[in-house]
Amino acid sequence: MTAAAATAFDARRAIRNLRELADRTGGPAGSRRLCWTPEWAEARALLREELSTLPVEVEQDEAGNLWAYLKGQSAETVVVGSHLDSVPAGGWLDGALGVMGGLEVLRSLAAAPTPPKRSFALVDWADEEGARFSRSLFGSGAVVGTLDIEILRGLEDRNGEALPDVVARHGVSLDALDGCRTRLEHVVAYLELHIEQGPVLEHEGLGIGVVTGTVGIERERLVFSGQAAHAGTMPMGMRRDSLRAMSRFALELAEIGKRHNGVTTVGSVSCWPGVVTAVPGTTTCTMDMRHIDADALAAMFAEAKAAAQAAADAEDCTVELEHIFRIPPMIFDTTLVDSVRRAVEAVEGHRFELPSGALHDASEMARVVPTAMVFTSSIAGLSHTKEEDTPDEHLAMGITAFHQAVMEAVNRQ
């Protein structure tokens, strides 16, 4: 035990750790902690250096998650964590804030004269971003048991490298993956600190906020089909223009999102034949819709399907929907969220709450464990880019509120 390192809580020290991480694994183009790469391993090495000064057991599990355990008076364990991996050319805070904030909580617990009532664990989840193999929430999904291992076996990155080969270099075998599920055995709470990655807190003039849950998501691909035709010789009244049908849908989808206070997005569009001189015979687009309330999400989805059909009908086209992805809303634990409310009120004097529009490892953990999150503001709502940033005072408030909420959970009986 290195008493020098295990000292009283200091939010500024966590921010210094974040800057050191950015110096060692980032550059002018942003952070480069893509999972299963040397830069990611370098980020982990920094974390291990810090952990080596603390009275903790450090273990990598079968999915590549890194755990640091501090024994408490009972076996019941409170877990905090997030992810050191980033998208390519990403921001310095996405994921890293939660790991370094959790590390600071761990340091303060280790410095206390007596062990906490409950045991404590810090986890650095592997491959939250899924930026290389298009499967996000890898490590937390493995622990919770939501990964489809047969699908994982078939995944390749852009260079044609297979996921099983790449993760094997980091000590992960898909055959043994399920072994990591024992990590949840004594877990009674999961808390995560994260940047908002959106503009809501900044817009409200706040530095931190209470997260009520993570939204449910419906993603579909829509294929509008009409009749390709010559742009000069086909009269307007005889056209079956699939792009016009898609345009009607895109505008109506936005109204559906506004009406239900959710979010709806057409993010990608392509036309066939896709030339300046032809009426598009086929137009394909994607739809993403999110809401924190399952009933509202279901209503939005039903209205979107009706809107797609109405848009197709209006242009004498047809439309087919293809399922891409679906996840239900995850409402966080009442008791833990109350702890977060008290902490946010103590630190910034309000209880402003918002759902998370993005998925987090907390979305996986909330399936099986009482879960809560704290958000800090994001400047201009930017994330997944080198411009991602948060004022230092907001980072400090977030780490401080997170510390308080975790303390409540750790000392609960």
Place this chain on the structure above:
Amino acid sequence: MTAAAATAFDARRAIRNLRELADRTGGPAGSRRLCWTPEWAEARALLREELSTLPVEVEQDEAGNLWAYLKGQSAETVVVGSHLDSVPAGGWLDGALGVMGGLEVLRSLAAAPTPPKRSFALVDWADEEGARFSRSLFGSGAVVGTLDIEILRGLEDRNGEALPDVVARHGVSLDALDGCRTRLEHVVAYLELHIEQGPVLEHEGLGIGVVTGTVGIERERLVFSGQAAHAGTMPMGMRRDSLRAMSRFALELAEIGKRHNGVTTVGSVSCWPGVVTAVPGTTTCTMDMRHIDADALAAMFAEAKAAAQAAADAEDCTVELEHIFRIPPMIFDTTLVDSVRRAVEAVEGHRFELPSGALHDASEMARVVPTAMVFTSSIAGLSHTKEEDTPDEHLAMGITAFHQAVMEAVNRQ
């Protein structure tokens, strides 16, 4: 002189020539007479075989156009023609109908007991489609003098072959191109027979029609710019969604086309970042608008620019327009169109007229020479596809009416 070949007018013989051409240069996937290829040369060889039986002078000019001259009583020359080249996997009639119909007129003139009052020429224009180097109306543009030779020097096909190298294999040198302009010296009229490539005549229940001119065209690329954002974390009310701006524009553009009785098309759209989880920061689309009346086209273009700005404003985006292509309407010659009217009335008992929504070699010729066209119907309006077809009786009516209109022009003094 081969009296056996030069015989009285017979529209069915032209149709037989068309079928022979389809047999020799087409297949299950459609016609393959892409210009500057062996299949195109094979089509030309068939035409030369037919011409070799007639008392005509056959010459290829500096642009690769093939001319067959029949001397008349004066040097004044009536030219008829179209193009044997096709798009890849194209139809059997697009262009070929005009060449084989013109060949039949030439045969009948050659069979007459006395030479026609005016001289006569059949021309097979080179590379009307521009399907390989994206420059249509190559041969007719060269004769009229509208090609920009410096631009031609830089064009490459998909395999990286340069246009100057490819055309050189067919006896064409860009340095000598302008020499072909002497071909217009004695030309007093140009007539062309073509399939409509649209559904109007079929919709009217007609086999043939009088073409009043070719439409003017405005083509622009529009770039709508907003702010890329996370599809989950950016609230609807704070978005600057470039795809929504484009959608508003596409729908309003259609209304502009309908309102002015012209045609307007958004044929191609792409989004950036273009992923399901991001609000599109940039959406690029193309616009094509056509009208036979220059004032109406100008009004449509002004309204489209205003609509683009209004669509951008409505979504807190900006829009930039980039010029792609512009050609003014070409109104055909009153006297020649009157001949076509009489011919169509004689053959099918009406004078139904329509503008051509597509460009033809006649669009180039009409800049400098009195010009007219005859259309035959197109089944379902389809063209540039193997499904392109026209009932035989409509082909025969078209060839017959064309013959009559050309006879009027040839015998005029």
